[in-house]
Amino acid sequence: MIRxxxxxxxxxxxxxxxxxxxxxxxGEIFGLLGPNGAGKTTTxxxxxxxxxxxxxxxxxxxxxxxxxxxxxxxxxxxxxxETALYEELTARENLRFWGGLYDMSGSRLxxxxxxxxxxxxxxxxSDDAVKTYSGGMKRRLNLGLGLVHEPRLLLLDEPTVGVDxxxxxxxxxxxxxAARNGTTVxxxxxxxxxxxxxxxxxAILDHGKILAEGTVDELKKMVGEGExxxxxxxxxxxxxxxxxxxxxxxxxxxxxxxxxxLSVAGDGGTxxxxxxxxxxxxxxxxxxxxxxxxxxxxxxxxxxxLRD
Amino acid sequence: xxxxxxxxxxxxxxxxxTPVGLIVLLIFPLAFAGMVGTAFxxxxxxxxxxxxxxxxxxxxxxDLLSNALQNAxxxxxxxxxxxxxxxxxxxEARRMMxxxxxxxxxxxxxxxxxxxxDGKQVTLSLVKNPAESILPQVVEEMxxxxxxxxxxxxxxxxxxxxxAGEMFDGVEDDSSLFPDNQALVALxxxxxxxxxxxxxxxxxxxxxxxxxxxxxxxxxxxxxxxxGDTTDDLLRRQATAAxxxxxxxxxxxxxxxxxxxxxxxxxxxxxxxxxxxxGMRDLLAEEKxxxxxxxxxxxxxxxxxxxxxxILTLVICSAAMLILAVVGMALGWxxxxxxxxxxxxxxxxxxxxxxxMSSFIYGFAxxxxxxxxxxSALVMGMSMLGGSMxxxxxxPDFLKAMAPYTINYWGIRGLTDLTVRGLGVADxxxxxxxxxxxxxxxxxxxxxxxxxxxxxGANA
Numbered sequence: 001m002i003r004x005x006x007x008x009x010x011x012x013x014x015x016x017x018x019x020x021x022x023x024x025x026x027g028e029i030f031g032l033l034g035p036n037g038a039g040k041t042t043t044x045x046x047x048x049x050x051x052x053x054x055x056x057x058x059x060x061x062x063x064x065x066x067x068x069x070x071x072x073x074x075x076x077x078x079x080x081x082e083t084a085l086y087e088e089l090t091a092r093e094n095l096r097f098w099g100g101l102y103d104m105s106g107s108r109l110x111x112x113x114x115x116x117x118x119x120x121x122x123x124x125x126s127d128d129a130v131k132t133y134s135g136g137m138k139r140r141l142n143l144g145l146g147l148v149h150e151p152r153l154l155l156l157d158e159p160t161v162g163v164d165x166x167x168x169x170x171x172x173x174x175x176x177x178a179a180r181n182g183t184t185v186x187x188x189x190x191x192x193x194x195x196x197x198x199x200x201x202x203a204i205l206d207h208g209k210i211l212a213e214g215t216v217d218e219l220k221k222m223v224g225e226g227e228x229x230x231x232x233x234x235x236x237x238x239x240x241x242x243x244x245x246x247x248x249x250x251x252x253x254x255x256x257x258x259x260x261x262l263s264v265a266g267d268g269g270t271x272x273x274x275x276x277x278x279x280x281x282x283x284x285x286x287x288x289x290x291x292x293x294x295x296x297x298x299x300x301x302x303x304x305x306l307r308d
Numbered sequence: 309x310x311x312x313x314x315x316x317x318x319x320x321x322x323x324x325x326t327p328v329g330l331i332v333l334l335i336f337p338l339a340f341a342g343m344v345g346t347a348f349x350x351x352x353x354x355x356x357x358x359x360x361x362x363x364x365x366x367x368x369x370x371d372l373l374s375n376a377l378q379n380a381x382x383x384x385x386x387x388x389x390x391x392x393x394x395x396x397x398x399x400e401a402r403r404m405m406x407x408x409x410x411x412x413x414x415x416x417x418x419x420x421x422x423x424x425x426d427g428k429q430v431t432l433s434l435v436k437n438p439a440e441s442i443l444p445q446v447v448e449e450m451x452x453x454x455x456x457x458x459x460x461x462x463x464x465x466x467x468x469x470x471x472a473g474e475m476f477d478g479v480e481d482d483s484s485l486f487p488d489n490q491a492l493v494a495l496x497x498x499x500x501x502x503x504x505x506x507x508x509x510x511x512x513x514x515x516x517x518x519x520x521x522x523x524x525x526x527x528x529x530x531x532x533x534x535x536g537d538t539t540d541d542l543l544r545r546q547a548t549a550a551x552x553x554x555x556x557x558x559x560x561x562x563x564x565x566x567x568x569x570x571x572x573x574x575x576x577x578x579x580x581x582x583x584x585x586x587g588m589r590d591l592l593a594e595e596k597x598x599x600x601x602x603x604x605x606x607x608x609x610x611x612x613x614x615x616x617x618x619i620l621t622l623v624i625c626s627a628a629m630l631i632l633a634v635v636g637m638a639l640g641w642x643x644x645x646x647x648x649x650x651x652x653x654x655x656x657x658x659x660x661x662x663x664x665m666s667s668f669i670y671g672f673a674x675x676x677x678x679x680x681x682x683x684s685a686l687v688m689g690m691s692m693l694g695g696s697m698x699x700x701x702x703x704p705d706f707l708k709a710m711a712p713y714t715i716n717y718w719g720i721r722g723l724t725d726l727t728v729r730g731l732g733v734a735d736x737x738x739x740x741x742x743x744x745x746x747x748x749x750x751x752x753x754x755x756x757x758x759x760x761x762x763x764x765g766a767n768a
Contacts, residue, residue, distance in 0.1 A: 048605040049604075049605060049609075050601060050604055050605055067609070067610070067763070068609060070607035070608075071607075073605065073606060073607045073609075074607045076605070078602060078605040078606075080598055080601065080602060082598045083598070084597060084598030084599045084601065084602040085597070085599065086318070086597075086599060087597070088321075088322045088325040088326055089318070089321065089322060089325070093318075093321070097314060097318045098602075098606070100311070100314045101311055101315075101606045101607070101608055102606060102607060103607070129325070145602075
């Protein structure tokens with residue numbers, strides 16, 4: 001459905017997107033996960049035709065995308081990070097306008113507007129001015145505007161930023177529903193949990209480059225198949241490194257002074273690790289044991305936490 | 309439906325949901341023209357836009373010139389503007405002034421005629437009503453003109469007048485003293501000799517002889533001019549021959565001066581120029597709201613979105629001009645029989661010029677504050693120089709020379725040609741042409757700048 005090949009965008013000396021490539025099939029939810037400034041929004045902007053790439057290509061259903069390719073734009077729905085709505089108009093008027101802009105009209109448009117209002121749960125407030133809506137309602141309508149023309153490709157740029165948990169769940173449900181109906185979804189986020197819950201495949205992005213790509217399980221395997229043990233105490237990274245050297249069950253994900261994140265494999269591996277650490281005169285104040293997560297994948301890939 | 313129509317319709321719907329700004333801009337010219345026009349308007353029935361001014365006259369002279377003055381001021385045209393009340397006793401006149409019964413009191417002193425003819429200095433006394441501000445000023449101006457007129461008249465006709473005074477002295481008591489024909493002819497010839505050098509200025513010719521072409525003769529024949537025809541008759545027939553029915557009615561209807569027809573175009577121009585901001589400002593409002601970028605990502609693209617905003621501005625300005633014109637007509641401020649084609653052309657050209665100006669400003673401004681500041685300064689400056697605030701005739705020459713560089717000048721000129729002078733489409737072609745040129749140029753530059761800015765992805 002969508003194929004991105006060696007996409008690059010530079011602003012003078014600054015490289016915003018550095019040769020990224022990925023593809024997503026029909027009905028797939030593909031996530032671009034990365035911290036702020038990783039190049040997610042720039043990538044989405046190029047794909048949606050708002051920016052011209054310095055090099056590389058974007059093809060949608062075999063057609064090359066560019067800022068003037070209106071036939072490609074027609075099959076895309078774009079949901080920006082900030083709510084982009086006409087506050088003076090009602091939800092129905094907003095939907096009718098955006099549907100009309102994508103060549104929908106008459107009874108088809110009217111029917112589709114009704115369907116979307118049902119889908120986003122705003123049918124009861126559809127004839128009220130948007131300015132009277134809560135933040136969550138506006139977010140849902142923001143998503144609905146991207147869906148009204150039944151796009152084959154839906155581009156979502158962090159659509160749940162600042163949304164309360166209930167509204168977030170509602171938005172994620174609508175996105176899943178769209179994907180079930182055959183819409184390919186390209187979803188950018190910096191929320192690990194959201195990416196894990198929603199995306200079938202992910203690309204982890206940092207400094208304009210894709211560091212890893214695959215399903216959630218494939219990515220998690222990059223930090224091992226066992227448990228993630230975080231150890232805190234009065235030790236240096238060097239001391240911890242020496243203590244773990246040659247340990248059969250452990251490999252370090254990240255080591256810092258006073259904190260180490262370790263991947264532990266094998267049955268009883270965690271208990272054995274703790275015994276060994278305590279036996280080596282390392283002052284340990286706390287231990288946290290978790291299954292592997294994307295957070296640890298990101299730390300392993302970048303050496304820092306995603307919230308950085 | 310075309311995406312352009314959709315975008316403009318959507319923006320107009322948004323405007324109508326929050327119409328306060330537009331209503332204020334529409335009410336402003338109507339209220340301003342209404343207030344000023346009512347203060348100086350034709351409600352009194354006078355044709356000049358000022359109420360009839362009452363002047364008390366006290367004549368201590370009762371001689372040739374004061375009698376001539378009484379006769380001269382008795383004509384119909386003069387009495388449409390001034391109501392001269394001749395009072396025999398000065399104290400009575402002063403009492404009336406104290407009661408506020410007149411705008412001014414003018415006293416002709418004793419021996420006014422003889423002193424004037426003898427070349428002595430004569431002093432006219434004018435008492436102004438302190439309760440009024442403008443009307444006594446008008447009387448003062450008029451008294452000044454009278455002074456100049458009398459002074460000039462006496463310098464030129466002093467000798468013949470002196471002769472006439474001597475000639476007719478005692479005729480009232482003894483008719484045998486009436487001068488013979490020869491003396492009267494000599495007097496007339498002397499007066500005519502004195503007047504002839506200045507006759508072109510004092511008495512502009514009602515008829516001149518000129519060389520005419522065959523076409524002119526044919527036109528005259530076509531118009532079937534006859535000695536009894538008035539100017540309006542000829543204008544009407546000329547317009548009919550040219551196929552311009554509106555001109556005939558406008559020319560015939562608008563004999564009197566209508567102050568509203570002058571004020572409304574003046575103030576409307578300023579208001580329309582401010583209104584242009586209202587349309588283009590939406591570009592930055594949508595940019596802030598994120599809907600602009602969202603539209604750029606739609607199949608409409610940058611080009612059509614920008615075109616939509618420019619058309620929106622044009623529609624707002626045109627609609628505003630139309631509303632002002634209709635309300636002006638409904639209030640009787642503008643004749644309903646003005647040239648329709650000329651009005652559409654001129655109104656469209658003004659709207660286009662206002663749109664061009666705003667497009668230009670927003671092409672360079674990066675924030676609404678910057679645009680609004682520049683727009684306000686430009687509109688106020690052009691309104692000052694172009695005749696929206698002060699009539700051009702009241703301006704010093706160096707400012708008058710700058711007026712043609714403003715939209716207001718060409719807009720007001722064209723509109724008053726239509727509404728006040730009752731002219732037709734052919735007479736506003738120059739004004740409309742200049743405005744169209746300004747508008748298209750402004751739009752082209754604005755379009756170019758905005759296209760570049762948004763194509764570079766400043767908002768992505």
